[in-house]
Amino acid sequence: MTKAHVYKRDHINTDEIIPARYLNTDDEAELAKHCLEDLDAEFVKKVKKGDVIVAGEDFGCGSSREHAVWAIRGAGVQTVIAKSFARIFYRNAINNGFYIIESPHAPDGIDDGDELEIDYKKGTIKVINKGVSYSFLPLPGFALEIIEAGGLLEHITKTHK
Amino acid sequence: MGMTITEKILAKAAGKERVQPGELIDAKLDVVLFIDVTGPAAVSMLEARGIDKVFDREKIIVTPDHFQPAKDIKSAELHKRLDDWARRHKIKYYYKLGRAGVCHALLPEQGHIRPGEVIIGPDSHTCTYGAFAAFSTGVGSTDLAAAIATGKLWFRVPESMKFVLHGKLGHGVYSKDVILTVIGRIGVDGALYRAMEFVGPALADMSMESRMTITNMAIEAGAKSGIIDFDNVTKKYLDEHLKDKKEYTVFESDKNAEYILVEEFDCSKIEPMVALPHLPSNAVPVAECAGKKMDQAYIGSCTNGRIEDLRIAAKILKGKQAAIRTIIVPATPTIWKQAKDEGLFDIFYDAGCVVSAPTCGACLGGFMGVLAEGEKCVSTTNRNFVGRMGHPKSEVYLASPATAAASAVEGKITDPRKYL
Numbered sequence: 001m002t003k004a005h006v007y008k009r010d011h012i013n014t015d016e017i018i019p020a021r022y023l024n025t026d027d028e029a030e031l032a033k034h035c036l037e038d039l040d041a042e043f044v045k046k047v048k049k050g051d052v053i054v055a056g057e058d059f060g061c062g063s064s065r066e067h068a069v070w071a072i073r074g075a076g077v078q079t080v081i082a083k084s085f086a087r088i089f090y091r092n093a094i095n096n097g098f099y100i101i102e103s104p105h106a107p108d109g110i111d112d113g114d115e116l117e118i119d120y121k122k123g124t125i126k127v128i129n130k131g132v133s134y135s136f137l138p139l140p141g142f143a144l145e146i147i148e149a150g151g152l153l154e155h156i157t158k159t160h161k
Numbered sequence: 162m163g164m165t166i167t168e169k170i171l172a173k174a175a176g177k178e179r180v181q182p183g184e185l186i187d188a189k190l191d192v193v194l195f196i197d198v199t200g201p202a203a204v205s206m207l208e209a210r211g212i213d214k215v216f217d218r219e220k221i222i223v224t225p226d227h228f229q230p231a232k233d234i235k236s237a238e239l240h241k242r243l244d245d246w247a248r249r250h251k252i253k254y255y256y257k258l259g260r261a262g263v264c265h266a267l268l269p270e271q272g273h274i275r276p277g278e279v280i281i282g283p284d285s286h287t288c289t290y291g292a293f294a295a296f297s298t299g300v301g302s303t304d305l306a307a308a309i310a311t312g313k314l315w316f317r318v319p320e321s322m323k324f325v326l327h328g329k330l331g332h333g334v335y336s337k338d339v340i341l342t343v344i345g346r347i348g349v350d351g352a353l354y355r356a357m358e359f360v361g362p363a364l365a366d367m368s369m370e371s372r373m374t375i376t377n378m379a380i381e382a383g384a385k386s387g388i389i390d391f392d393n394v395t396k397k398y399l400d401e402h403l404k405d406k407k408e409y410t411v412f413e414s415d416k417n418a419e420y421i422l423v424e425e426f427d428c429s430k431i432e433p434m435v436a437l438p439h440l441p442s443n444a445v446p447v448a449e450c451a452g453k454k455m456d457q458a459y460i461g462s463c464t465n466g467r468i469e470d471l472r473i474a475a476k477i478l479k480g481k482q483a484a485i486r487t488i489i490v491p492a493t494p495t496i497w498k499q500a501k502d503e504g505l506f507d508i509f510y511d512a513g514c515v516v517s518a519p520t521c522g523a524c525l526g527g528f529m530g531v532l533a534e535g536e537k538c539v540s541t542t543n544r545n546f547v548g549r550m551g552h553p554k555s556e557v558y559l560a561s562p563a564t565a566a567a568s569a570v571e572g573k574i575t576d577p578r579k580y581l
Contacts, residue, residue, distance in 0.1 A: 011349055011440065015546040019553075020525040024228060024235035026202035026302070038553040058350040061383060062546060063525070064285040065199065066301035087354050087385055088285055092301035142185055142315070152303050153210055156311060 002078060005040075005047060006054040006112040012039060013062035014089070018071040020063075031067050032074030049076035052118070054110045056082065060089025069096050079118065081125065081136075083107050094143045097151035101125070106134035163415025165321040166388055167356040170296040170412055174279040182320040182421075190220070192273055193308045194282030195252075196264050197225035201242035203283065203306035215250045216312030219405075222273050223247045224256040226264050227521040232528040262493030262519040265289040265377060265463035269369070270493055272402040276391050277410035281308055286463050286543065288379040291388035292372040293395060294411060296356075298386045319356040319385045320421040321414075326361035328429035333578035335473070336371035337465060337541070337561035339363070340378045341434040342426065345444030353383035355421065358414065363428040364389060369398040370469040377464045378543050381441040390414075433577055435539075436559035439547045447564055447576045456536040458483065458569035459550070460562050461490025461517075462524040465541035468496045470562040475505040477566035477580045478512040484572030487514040488530040490522055514569070526550045532557075539568040 016039040018031055025031065036043040036053075053072065059082035060068055069092045072080065081101040085093075093100045099120060106125050109132060110116070117126040123138045139147065149155035164172070164179055172180045174188035193216075195203075200223070207213065215221055225243055228236035247255040256267060265286050268274050274290045280297035281287060283305040290297035300314070308314050324343055330336075344351070357379045364372060372389050379387025391411045399409070432446035460466070460474050471491060478487075489509050491497035497519055500506060509516050523530030524542040532538055532551030537558065540550065545557035560568070563577035570580070 013546045015526075015544070015549050019548055020527055023198050023525075023527075024233060024239060026205070026239075038548040058353065058383060061349060062285065062544060064283055064287075064299040064301050066202065066303060069301070084350070084353065086350070086383060088299055088301060091304065095301065095303035095307075152307050153206055153212075156307055157210060157212075 002116045002118065003048065003051045004054050004110050004112065004114045004116050005043065005051060006110055007039065008056060010056040011058045011061050012055050014060060014065050014068045015062055017060065017068040018065065023065060023067055026067065028070045028074040031071040035071040035075040044075060047075050047077065050078045051076065052078055052116055053080045054107050055080065056107055057084045059085050061086035064088045066092045066096070069093050069098055073098055081106055094146050095152035097147045099139065099147055101136050103134055103136040106136065109134060162419060163417035165356070165358060165414045165418040166294065166390065166412050167296055167321055167358065167386065168318060170277055170279060171316065171318055173277065180318045182318050184318045186316055186318060187313050188279050188316050190281055190308055190312050190314060191278035192280040193221045194264055194268065194280070194284070194287060195221055195223040195305065196227060196284055197229060197236070197239050197243050198227040199283035199302045199305065201239050202302040203309060204242060204246045206303060206306040207310060212310050215309050218251055219253045221252055221309060222254045222268055223252050224261045224264050224267055225258070226261060227525065228527050229261055229520055230258055230518060260494055263463045263466055263521055266467055266492035266496065269293065269373065270402060270495055272404040275399070275403065275409035276395065277412050281314060285380045286377050288384065288387050289373050289377040289463060291376040291379065291386050292369060294388065294391040296386055296388065299380060319354055321356045321358050322352055323420045323423045324357060324359045325423065325425045326359060326363035326428050327425060328363055328427050329366060330363060330428050330431065333563055333581045334431055334433055335561040335563060336367055336374045338431050338434040339428060340375045341436050341441070341444040341559065342431050344378065344382045344442050346424065347382055349381060349440050349442045350383040352379065355384055357382065357384045357387040359387065359389050365392065368469060369394060370467045374464055378441065381543055433561060433564050435564065435574060436545055438545050438556040438558065441543065441545060441559060447574065450574050451576055453574040454537065455485055455539045455568055455573055457485055457530065457532065457538040458487040458565045459523055459530055459538055459540040459542065460488070460565050461492060461522065462542040463492065464543040465562050466490055466492030466496070468499050470541065471496065471500045471505055473562045474566040475508045477563060477570065477577060478514065479508045481512055481570050483513045483569040485569060487569040488523065489514050489516045490529065491516070491519055493519050523550050539565045539574060541565050
């Protein structure tokens with residue numbers, strides 16, 4: 001079951017996603033223990049593998065630390081659904097082969113604890129317990145190529161061979 | 162239709178006649194920055210894939226800065242990984258402790274930034290170098306890894322926004338107050354994915370140091386890059402600082418270039434500004450928060466840790482006592498020595514301040530001035546997010562070096578103009 005962890009707020013920043021006091025390591029499992037710590041200290045206790053984070057505009061603003069993507073992925077989160085993403089976070093997610101969903105309406109219709117079903121190919125988010133669906137524009141072609149390759153470095157290795 | 166300066170630089174880097182916003186390009190990189198917090202991860206990624214090469218050992222500039230000198234065992238391990246890699250690849254410009262400094266102050270000062278070039282760095286404030294009519298932007302570790310190996314990176318050509326800065330700055334008002342005003346007007350995502358192009362007569366009066374404060378904070382409006390035209394001030398700085406390669410190409414925006422938005426500012430009306438917690442866009446004139454009690458003043462960082470900033474702070478602190486903990490962080494060893502030679506350290510010492518080694522330090526809550534629960538800090542840095550400088554329940558008030566120094570003297574947010 002894919003559960004939604006909803007933060008109805010804009011500008012959730014990289015300091016909240018992974019505070020700089022933990023940047024002395026780049027170990028994903030270690031970073032995952034502190035994911036969203038300054039926003040919601042309970043998050044890492046609640047989150048289960050395959051769950052989803054839902055937020056408002058400009059998710060991931062601030063620092064270029066890729067640790068933010070690693071902490072979220074390391075915590076088992078399947079994707080982040082936001083109204084918009086900050087540019088470096090967006091880039092880092094794609095470069096890591098981590099699919100993120102930009103949807104202007106879905107975050108308003110999803111509440112904490114809702115059960116979701118996401119179809120990445122069709123671009124739909126179904127809120128199972130409410131019986132409603134939202135559509136989103138799948139990532140552009142070049143981003144999908146990188147994600148399907150498993151990340152930027154895999155993509156480069158493939159295309160340069 | 163014409164092109165903007167940003168489009169022209171990116172077209173050149175992509176080997177094309179022209180590019181347009183939204184287009185995806187593969188750009189050749191002229192300078193790649195490498196630092197302690199985000200760099201070692203890039204090396205590990207490359208090593209895990211059996212890639213152990215660098216595209217050009219003379220175009221990668223390495224400096225530890227965020228946690229240097231090492232603040233704990235884990236950051237010492239990061240520095241060790243950085244050091245091993247830089248030595249193994251015989252990186253030509255590797256600034257070791259003693260010469261290492263806050264990257265965005267260090268690179269221009271050491272002559273690594275040239276107009277018309279494309280620069281990337283694994284730090285969000287890499288947009289600083291746009292002050293030199295260059296395209297520069299912050300990226301993550303994976304991008305850095307790709308850049309190190311191939312010397313190229315994909316970019317989506319950004320739309321440009323034009324910010325026209327009219328008039329002259331008033332007494333006691335600085336470029337920091339200008340950029341806080343701009344971000345206050347457009348918001349922290351007001352320039353998301355875009356290039357912020359700053360033009361207008363107010364810039365002509367500004368030193369390169371002051372201009373860098375403006376482009377440095379383009380990211381705080383969500384921008385991909387910030388850029389300022391080349392002029393005689395740029396040329397003079399470059400003549401004094403460029404070392405090996407002294408030639409460069411100057412681009413400027415066409416008259417009929419297209420902008421997604423144009424915003425005008427009368428700089429003569431700008432007041433000293435303070436960005437209240439917890440967003441850089443919460444900018445208000447100092448009068449609106451004057452008197453707010455502080456626990457600490459922090460003067461440093463890639464935004465305002467250059468010699469000009471320290472001189473302004475010293476001018477205000479001279480012959481006075483800081484009423485709160487006041488930490489001065491010269492951004493590079495050269496600035497540190499300059500400040501010492503000019504007698505600024507004596508002024509800071511006499512005023513009861515402490516001067517630290519060059520480091521990003523407490524700007525990002527690393528060390529050298531981290532805040533306790535409930536504490537408030539007036540800071541010349543660039544971000545005041547929740548927990549940015551320490552405890553999640555601490556608060557950061559962003560301001561110019563003048564406002565921070567005046568606030569240090571009174572122990573509360575203070576309009577600096579009465580001390581100037």
